[in-house]
Amino acid sequence: MFEDTLELAENKLLLLYILNELKFPISKNQLTEIILENNFMNYFILQQYILELISSNFVESVEQDGKNRISITASGIKVLNLFSNRLMDDKKSLVDKYINVNMNNIKNAISITADYTIENKNSYIVNLKAKESDITLIEVKLNVVSNKQARELCAKWKNSSSDLYTKIISLLTKD
Secondary structure, three states: OHHHHHHHHHHHHHHHHHHHHHOOOEOHHHHHHHHHHOOOOOHHHHHHHHHHHHHOOOEEEEEEOOEEEEEEOHHHHHHHHHHHHHOOHHHHHHHHHHHHHHHHHHHHHHHEEEEEEEEEOOEEEEEEEEEEOOEEEEEEEEEEOOHHHHHHHHHHHHHHHHHHHHHHHHHHHOO
């Protein structure tokens, strides 16, 4: 029983540590990816802990650009500072290493968005967006005629947004 309580506390501290180290809100999917790739805990326990941290006001759910993200609160930072010595150094080290290696991918997943909605039976609205920090670099809304075309545009934007942005700017600024 005591070991279970220690593991629960350490896992919640680990989640707070990750959110604190990232310094910006991320999606539950991104947090899940970090946890599962490092085999820190299983998916179902993770989801339970996230909900418990939110209900304890140590983590908050915020909306950014119509997407839900989670971030650590001031109370969460206070708890982390009080009990960070209970978090194993090897886990902290793994998190730090993962964040250093994957920071650009994590930021890109937040700053490059592509999604679509059904306008009517023969029309889809595709919304493509690129942000840097809190500044929107480009946002394009397109009306297309098929679900396949909407999915292809979203995939192409996610894979090549930087090149496409450069080409659009070049086309628009040509004399």
